[in-house]
């Protein structure tokens with residue numbers, strides 16, 4: 001069986017780390033795509049990463065290009081095209097710059113690799129993945145946004161450090177939009193099945209929730225640009241679930257058609273990812289407080305989507 005082909009649209013910080021992880025896991029051949037002005041940069045990064053395979057033992061090919069024809073037949077596309085945040089910016093501040101970029105990417109992807117399973121990472125995430133799906137006219141099974149896996153990973157880390165428990169035993173779920181009012185769903189967070197609310201007091205948990213919500217911004221403040229290692233490995237978990245038909249339950253931005261009471265909106269919910277793409281949206285019971293937080297988050301996402309729609 002031929003190796004799978006994975007297209008990375010955007011060969012910047014996240015794109016490079018995605019290529020590294022995908023090749024090391026031998027999930028497929030990787031094509032790193034960027035704009036013509038960055039084509040040599042993409043080619044150089046690809047060559048650097050391929051040379052690492054002499055030591056990692058990966059047989060996967062990695063190439064760089066600015067030619068969409070090289071993406072033909074891609075099985076998976078992971079989109080990071082766009083600009084990242086600078087200190088003081090919110091994700092929503094990126095909409096004006098990243099909207100024309102996601103539209104350009106959508107038009108080309110529709111033409112050159114219409115059958116790919118697409119994972120969008122570009123921010124503002126929920127609005128960008130909405131616009132991608134709308135523009136391409138793809139089924140919701142094939143277009144998903146990466147946010148909840150990352151936000152849950154951040155939440156897990158902070159809980160591990162607070163409790164001293166192994167990160168391996170921590171299970172968290174962060175739903176809603178990928179913004180400051182995302183919803184860490186405490187009632188589903190456990191350490192080896194033990195509800196986190198039995199292990200930590202309210203004040204401590206409130207502090208961890210706050211830090212999780214600002215988790216991306218904390219890194220932007222420190223580095224002057226947005227995170228890339230944790231975002232990349234989060235998207236790789238989603239791509240792997242699709243390519244290996246793992247049927248993993250992961251919090252992802254999915255297109256809602258009435259689930260959780262929302263329609264025509266992308267937002268973070270638990271989904272099953274397998275060979276069919278987004279195979280299922282899992283509806284879980286939320287308490288009144290969680291429902292209210294989800295409604296607030298949905299409202300924030302809708303406001304950015306409205307801006308996107310107004311720029312049609």
Ligand code: APR
Nearest residue numbers: 010011012013014015034035080081082083084121122123
């Ligand atoms: N097509 C392809 N690539 C593009 C396009 C386009 N139309 N426009 C811009 N790019 C490329 C840039 O040239 C750059 O190399 O996207 C790349 C983005 O890389 P970085 O600037 O390093 O940004 P990164 O940290 O990877 O984040 C990308 O993901 O998490 C989000 O907020 C983040 O929106 C940002 C995106």
